Amino acid sequence: MKRIFLLIVTNMAVMVVLSIAASVLGVNRYLAANGINYGQLLGFAAIMGFGGAFISLLMSKTMAKFSTGAQVITTPGNSTEYWLMETVGRQAKAAGIGMPEVAIYEGEPNAFATGASKNNSLVAVSTGLLQSMSKDEAEAVLAHEVSHVANGDMVTMTLIQGVMNTFVFFLSRVVGFMIDSFLRRGDDRSGPGIGYSISVVVLDILFGVLAGIIVAWFSRQREFRADAGSAKLEGGPRKMISALQRLGGLHPEPLPSNMASLGIAGKGGVMSLFATHPSIEERIAALQSQR
Numbered sequence: 001m002k003r004i005f006l007l008i009v010t011n012m013a014v015m016v017v018l019s020i021a022a023s024v025l026g027v028n029r030y031l032a033a034n035g036i037n038y039g040q041l042l043g044f045a046a047i048m049g050f051g052g053a054f055i056s057l058l059m060s061k062t063m064a065k066f067s068t069g070a071q072v073i074t075t076p077g078n079s080t081e082y083w084l085m086e087t088v089g090r091q092a093k094a095a096g097i098g099m100p101e102v103a104i105y106e107g108e109p110n111a112f113a114t115g116a117s118k119n120n121s122l123v124a125v126s127t128g129l130l131q132s133m134s135k136d137e138a139e140a141v142l143a144h145e146v147s148h149v150a151n152g153d154m155v156t157m158t159l160i161q162g163v164m165n166t167f168v169f170f171l172s173r174v175v176g177f178m179i180d181s182f183l184r185r186g187d188d189r190s191g192p193g194i195g196y197s198i199s200v201v202v203l204d205i206l207f208g209v210l211a212g213i214i215v216a217w218f219s220r221q222r223e224f225r226a227d228a229g230s231a232k233l234e235g236g237p238r239k240m241i242s243a244l245q246r247l248g249g250l251h252p253e254p255l256p257s258n259m260a261s262l263g264i265a266g267k268g269g270v271m272s273l274f275a276t277h278p279s280i281e282e283r284i285a286a287l288q289s290q291r
Helices: 009-024 026-033 038-068 079-095 125-131 135-149 153-183 194-233 238-250 256-260 269-274 280-288
Strands: 101-103 111-117 120-126
Touching: 038 101, 038 111, 038 120, 038 153, 079 101, 079 125, 079 194, 101 125, 101 153, 111 135, 111 153, 111 238, 120 125, 120 135, 125 135, 135 153, 135 194, 194 238, 194 269, 194 280, 238 280
Parallel strands: 101 120
Antiparallel strands: 111 120
């Protein structure tokens, strides 16, 4: 499923690396050395925030293949591969996008789509899904993934993540400077103290978690849109409803943690605020309302 984007782990990993680099190079201390320059800080935060998000976007196809072991079909070697290529090609043409790379990977029922643009994407499906679903159901899943690509979800989610990253970087340093100033009141030494460095690390994590909740909410909305897109490409919601009902009974194995937001199915429950997918029941109800 196209939920953008190595939404959490890959993006957060890049942000951690960039933040560490900023600390090692002395950028953090420089930004607060003579008080906070809000314009300068916001500009640097935007570079860091969007830089991390777009690096993750550019890495998305490579990371997806590496994480799942997906094998791209170059020349169909059997009837299943031929059917996959033909189906995705037909759907991509109907959706007005370039032909995605099509891949198969070993695993329990799931599928995903990713890529940096509508004309540079990857649609992958697991062997478990192909074995457990009818062709109609599998076609609906593929149409869902193609719809993610056609909707530009990876880029949209990257922009949202970039905005969130920017404000996490910006606010953590503003609040960290305020905390450090309070702790050092009456201290004549110039430049930020240890309180600033510790506060920034803690606030990066705290604000990052809050930002993740917002990004996950957007992700869930795009799942509804992709389900609707599948219904449009396949001539009605029947196939997608059947596919979701099948998934609900299969309890599909989740994708690797850095790709959880990309799969056709994901977890909710106690951690529903962080869920990148709505529940199967909610998705089916939304499709049934279209009838």
